[in-house]
Amino acid sequence: MNTMLFFLPMFPQADLVDAFLRANTAGKALVVLLLIGSVVAWSIMVTKFREYRRATRESKRFLAVYQSEPQPLALIVKRQSFFGCPLYMMYRAACRTLHGLIEARGINPAEWFVSQPTESTPKLNDTDMKIVRNIIDQTVDEQVIQLEKNVVVLATAVTAAPFIGLMGTVWGVMDAFGGLAIQGMATISSVAPGISGSLITTLAGLIVALPSLIAYNMLTSRIRILSTMMEHFAEELMADIERHSLRK
Known part of the structure; x- marks a missing residue:
């Protein structure tokens, strides 16, 4: 959790921790899954x-x-x-x-x-x-x-992470309103904690997706540059080989 909080210094950590604790079991599991995905994505970014x-x-x-x-x-x-x-x-x-x-x-x-x-x-x-x-x-x-x-992993994180977060949010909202139906109460104070807990998964998904998107675009650009260098060198190398062998 601290890894995700590190990338959002503008949010009070206590509020995020509280939102995580208020999330249902499925929401917490998805946040942990996204945290693991974030660690994997960042390790790939640094390595590449x-x-x-x-x-x-x-x-x-x-x-x-x-x-x-x-x-x-x-x-x-x-x-x-x-x-x-x-x-x-x-x-x-x-x-x-x-x-x-x-x-x-x-x-x-x-x-x-x-x-x-x-x-x-x-x-x-x-x-x-x-x-x-x-x-x-x-x-x-x-x-x-x-x-x-491994660059494809970043592309997968870009597309999958927000939807995983959204799934957790929808699941949490359904639980929150389901609890309201059981309790028979419809006040903001009764539904706000559940909604707050459900939104943490969407936030976690965006934390994974946004850096992955930026890194993916930068990495693919560098791949194109290196590919162009290789193509140009291939032509230069073949020309040198032809000159060296005096091919008729």
């Missing part, structure tokens, strides 16, 4: 924001190193670390595929990667280039899936 920040930072660092290399394909031989970098994962997958293609021709892959391309450099045919391109595209898809992992 850190992941995207690292991915963006490492991608920019890798791209700067890659573009500064006179022989870009030789970067794989240096074994530099770019942890959490989707661009490097694409580059590594392409180089591993090239390694297999070159080695199958009885040529030392390490020398092929670091050597300056000449007319005698082994050439890649159209089939080889298609294989490399397919591997790059497959790696892009895998990286996008990894970036999108």
Whole structure:
């Protein structure tokens, strides 16, 4: 309960606690459920924001190193670390595929990667280039899936949490008016506590949904940015591979 209260400092905590205590059993259960959902949503938000920040930072660092290399394909031989970098994962997958293609021709892959391309450099045919391109595209898809992992939970929280809260409110109001029918009293003082207790579930649902909505929009925007970076790098990488192999 304290986690939810933390995000609403403008409301007196005593009033919220009192409203929670006045809620019926179903309402309290739904508030607890929404509290658990809030904890899960916030943990995903923090984790994904850190992941995207690292991915963006490492991608920019890798791209700067890659573009500064006179022989870009030789970067794989240096074994530099770019942890959490989707661009490097694409580059590594392409180089591993090239390694297999070159080695199958009885040529030392390490020398092929670091050597300056000449007319005698082994050439890649159209089939080889298609294989490399397919591997790059497959790696892009895998990286996008990894970036999108668990983001759907936030979308679910955005849509489901308000309705769960509303269900608790309707349930509580029904109980409150049902109690009035039994007692035969219809005063504001008799119905207000029950309604107050029932509204706490709607408030809890909004507390879960609003931060999740903001985070979801921000995260999907960052996914689009990283996806665009990967698409552009895929084209750049393929162009460098073609130049290096002197493909006719």
